[in-house]
Amino acid sequence: MTNKMTTQPYKGSRDFYPEDMKIRNFIFDTWKKVCKSYGYEEYDGPFIESFELYAAKSGEELVNEQLYSFEDRGKRKVAIRPEMTPTLARMVASKINELPKPIRWFSIANFWRYEKPQRGRGREFFQLNLDMFGIEGVEADLEVISTSVDILKSFGAKETMFEVRFNNRRLADDIYRNLGLSTEQKKLVNKALDKKLKISQEEFNSWLKDDAKLSNLELKSLNDYLENPMPMVNQLVPKSKGAQEVVKLTELINNQGLSMFVKFDPTIIRGLDYYTGNVFEVYDLNPQNIRAIAGGGRYDDLVTVFGKDKLTGTGYAMGDITLKDFLKGWNLLPKFESECEYLITLWPSEDPKFLKKELEISKILRNNGLNVQTWLENNTKLEKQLKYADKKGCKYVIIIGENELKDNLVTIKNLKDSTQETKPLEKFISDIK
Amino acid sequence: MTNKMTTQPYKGSRDFYPEDMKIRNFIFDTWKKVCKSYGYEEYDGPFIESFELYAAKSGEELVNEQLYSFEDRGKRKVAIRPEMTPTLARMVASKINELPKPIRWFSIANFWRYEKPQRGRGREFFQLNLDMFGIEGVEADLEVISTSVDILKSFGAKETMFEVRFNNRRLADDIYRNLGLSTEQKKLVNKALDKKLKISQEEFNSWLKDDAKLSNLELKSLNDYLENPMPMVNQLVPKSKGAQEVVKLTELINNQGLSMFVKFDPTIIRGLDYYTGNVFEVYDLNPQNIRAIAGGGRYDDLVTVFGKDKLTGTGYAMGDITLKDFLKGWNLLPKFESECEYLITLWPSEDPKFLKKELEISKILRNNGLNVQTWLENNTKLEKQLKYADKKGCKYVIIIGENELKDNLVTIKNLKDSTQETKPLEKFISDIK
Known part of the structure; x- marks a missing residue:
């Protein structure tokens, strides 16, 4: 060959040389250890699934803009997995009657999304997925949140380094209803909240006024709520399941001595459509790395697309790239010894x-x-x-x-x-x- | 949704439920342990590479019939990895001057090939890849073969259960030249040898006579050679590097007490184009499972497509599906204890x-x-x-x-x-x- 090929990997993907692999294995091993200590069992699914599986359950942005999909040689439309949850729901639905409940499962797998590669984001990334099925109470949410805290603590992280922020989808709906917002407005408010961390208060306000058409009064009420949410949450408790769930979860968090790690935050929404109850994100408190390390929540209807009875679930994913940035930023990566004896x-x-x-x-x-x-x-x-x-x-x-x-x-x-x-x-x- | 979705995985792929995952982890852990005991370091590459990488170096059948390739959203032609060796060669070429030689690397990764799913073969499979770069002598071939024997022994396998069969590409060329065959005839003979285990002697003969146009005398000489190869190998030693390599490797195998596991077999060819010297396959001796568990050999020119100096390599891949069949067939899979304490x-x-x-x-x-x-x-x-x-x-x-x-x-x-x-x-x- 006269035309020499490049030795660079495909855009947005990574080569793992032995020194990179040591870091990857260190992260995976720590994930595994904590998941197992809570009785979670490891599973995995195929790297390719039918396109329909994602079309049915992943968010629009994921499917329309980020999915690697193509036709196989037999003209089936298939896709490379961009997330684990649809596969997980399919697998659970397939054996729903055989599996003892609750089901506690985790997996560590690689995923692809067509995105612009940037700090903390690649096209190929690995994620820990941890999920529990079959427990409706917020005790389950408490447990999955606890595992995320324990994972970061296992890496040596202290309370000054990260924070779990939770909210509740049902509560958010009730708040918006209380403020008199329409379904369309709710959607736009959620979208604005999702970006709030990255935009100024003025930008946020103008999004809500210009796009979501909030009146000045509605905008003020919303901002008052965001600034000091508990009075309205408490006021909603008698009639809002979401408010009850937030109050109960807060109580459990306090009882467990987790309040220095976990905080209620009404701006947490999560992009994906399938969440129903408590949702949460784990944030690096390092100002150099403001992306979420992990995120998840409760989803109650995922297995029903397979024609199965409702089975409630709760769980989250933690990505390897932002986690590595977190560990590097706080100097928590160990120096690896040579394995050559x-x-x-x-x-x-x-x-x-x-x-x-x-x-x-x-x-x-x-x-x-x-x-x-x-x-x-x-x-x-x-x-x-x-x-x-x-x-x-x-x-x-x-x-x-x-x-x-x-x-x-x-x-x-x-x-x-x-x-x-x-x-x-x-x-x-x-x-x- | 009224149209309920199937819970089946995509054709030729597998769901790994916790009980399947235990077997997978058992296999991976044993692989890792043995590789590390020989000083091999773990690496991994991306799951997607440019199409050109495979077009340049994988065999025709792989690229034309089995590759999962498609255009990404930026109109780049990409492919899902069907094997590790091209990625490995790219990664080694990229850091060829920094890496101390010899380079001893292994990886455990998943691959996709568009094939008709059948016993011992899926579209998604995992492989151990173990390779050494920078040692030209057959001592390196001996070591990689030894690791394959040690892996099977680590699973509890005995000499009655498997056999490593080796041959040499250079020797085969010299034998064919000795028999007076043309380049085209060599290719067809190799193809017939590759299938020999699965066809009758008559079929084999008629392939060689009708397709490769061997004369009766040539056919007889070839069959004589296959039946009792050592006289011709020994006769070729003075002028054939391949013959010398086979004799030397046989000697080392005997010295190492490996002769009950490893045998010279002139029918072993290996399909892929990049092999140059000794090639080998590991066979299950269970008549119910006649596929090779592993295969590999020496390749001397792989990194040159990247414009780099020649760097000699030797290695092999071992697949998880046939290995699992091997372990099941010989009753070598342990009963896994529950991890719930x-x-x-x-x-x-x-x-x-x-x-x-x-x-x-x-x-x-x-x-x-x-x-x-x-x-x-x-x-x-x-x-x-x-x-x-x-x-x-x-x-x-x-x-x-x-x-x-x-x-x-x-x-x-x-x-x-x-x-x-x-x-x-x-x-x-x-x-x-």
């Missing part, structure tokens, strides 16, 4: 007895659970082999030269403290056991 | 003090590294809660009733042996530590 060098000679001994010792070390690299090129100067061990961060180098071979010895070089000792192979083996 | 029940009462205590104890257990599920529904009969614990295979159930709460006790039910004891909370906590 031993390099066994090959004596600079063609004599096959050296290779034989080298591989024999490697095998013994591996059988004892150690990570071992062997030098496989003949006639390489020891210096070069040691330099490689150093670059790879190996802890020890084993040298088997003429003398070692003759007397059944090994020379062990400790690269950390630059010490070296020679001992009988038998002794070395019994020492590592 | 504790269910903390909720006393059938609305009094919030029970929930509070329940969550307090859960937290203590979790902080001690235990997996804990909590019952979150008020007013549920204890019987129902116990039934759930039983279905989920929980080891213990913790009950906190009126008496327990009053005297700060917990009642622990052991579901394995149906015993039960009540003790002070303090004592319970110190016991689990």
Whole structure:
């Protein structure tokens, strides 16, 4: 080929070299550990689903602007998953009668959305999805929120670093009804709230006046509510299920000692259509990284599109890219140690007895659970082999030269403290056991 | 919606319910453990790449018949990865000067090919990819083959259950040249060899006579060679690099005590174009499952398409579907224990003090590294809660009733042996530590 190809990955996607993979595995392992500690079981679904699955349940923006969809060779319209929830609902619906309730599930999977790549956002990203089905009470919302707090705490995060902000879709509806807004106006108010964090108060007001056609009085009432929401929430309690849910959840949060992490915030709406009750987002408090790390809420009607009985659900997703930015920003990423424990060098000679001994010792070390690299090129100067061990961060180098071979010895070089000792192979083996 | 959607996954793909996920994780964890024990480092690449990457380096059948390719919203022609090697070559080429050699890398990733779903073959599958770059000698081939043997042994497989069969592309070329075959004939012979295991000797012969136009003498020589290859291999040694490589690899295999697992087999060819030296496949010896579990070999020119210096590589892929069939066929899949250690029940009462205590104890257990599920529904009969614990295979159930709460006790039910004891909370906590 004369026209050389680029070595760059596709726009918005990432190569995970071993050093990147260590960070990814560190994040995934921490996710897994916390999910399992709450009794959540891991699942996964296919990377491609029918287009209809997303058309039926994901938000409009997702489907119309961000979905990677195409026709397969059999003329089926398919799509690459942009989120997990539709797949999850399909899987739960498929075995709805067999699965003991509540269902506690999590998955860690990759997703694609056609977006303009920017800080905190790629076209390919990974997400933890954690969901519980079958519990209608806000106790379930409390639990899923607790897992998100515990995850961040497991990474070493403190209360000054993040905040969970929750609201309630049913409450928001009742508030808007109380203010006398129409269905169309509600939609536009939600849209404005979704952007509130990124725009000025004036911009926000003009959106509401010009687009949503709120009167001055309505606008004032709404802003009063946003500024000091609890009086109106409390006033609505007798007739609003949403208000009751918010009051109950607040109480549980206080009881659990979680109030320094979790706050009621009437501006939290969540873009996707399927939410019904409490919704929440986890925010990085680092001013350099204002995107949400996680978000989710309660959805009560998801499995009904499959013709199944209603099964209530609650859960959230946490993305790997914003989480990594969060961890970096607060200096919570550990320094990863090299996984190379031993390099066994090959004596600079063609004599096959050296290779034989080298591989024999490697095998013994591996059988004892150690990570071992062997030098496989003949006639390489020891210096070069040691330099490689150093670059790879190996802890020890084993040298088997003429003398070692003759007397059944090994020379062990400790690269950390630059010490070296020679001992009988038998002794070395019994020492590592 | 009146038209209810199907709950079936897309054709050829799989849903991984928690019980399936346990098997998948068991396989992945074993793969990882062995790869790391040889010093291989984990990497991953994007799920979508430019179409050109595969057009340049994957085999024709893969690109023309099996690739999931489409245009993105920016009119770029892209494809879902059908194999890892092109991505790997791109990533290595991109950092070719920074990476210390040899490079030992592995990845576990999912791939898509448009194929007719059948036993041992899905459209979505996972593969382990293990590769080493920078070592030209067959010692590197020996190592990658050893890892495949060690992986199967780690699953508990014995020498009667599988066999690694190797051949050499350079040797095959020299053999064909020795037999006087043209380039076109070589190609057709390779194609016939690739199918040999699945067709009769007569069919094989007629392919070679009718399609490859081999004379009776050529056919006889070829069949003689296939039946008893070593005389011709040995005869070619002085002038054939391929023959030398086979003889050397055989010697190393014998030295390593691997000859009961690894055999020379002149019918092994491998479909993909990029192989240059030794090639091998791992076969299940179970007559019910004759597909290869793994396959790979040496490729010397892969990174040159990116305009980089030649960097020799050797490696293989092992698929999850055939491996699972292998493990099932030989009864090597373990019975997975439930991961639920504790269910903390909720006393059938609305009094919030029970929930509070329940969550307090859960937290203590979790902080001690235990997996804990909590019952979150008020007013549920204890019987129902116990039934759930039983279905989920929980080891213990913790009950906190009126008496327990009053005297700060917990009642622990052991579901394995149906015993039960009540003790002070303090004592319970110190016991689990």
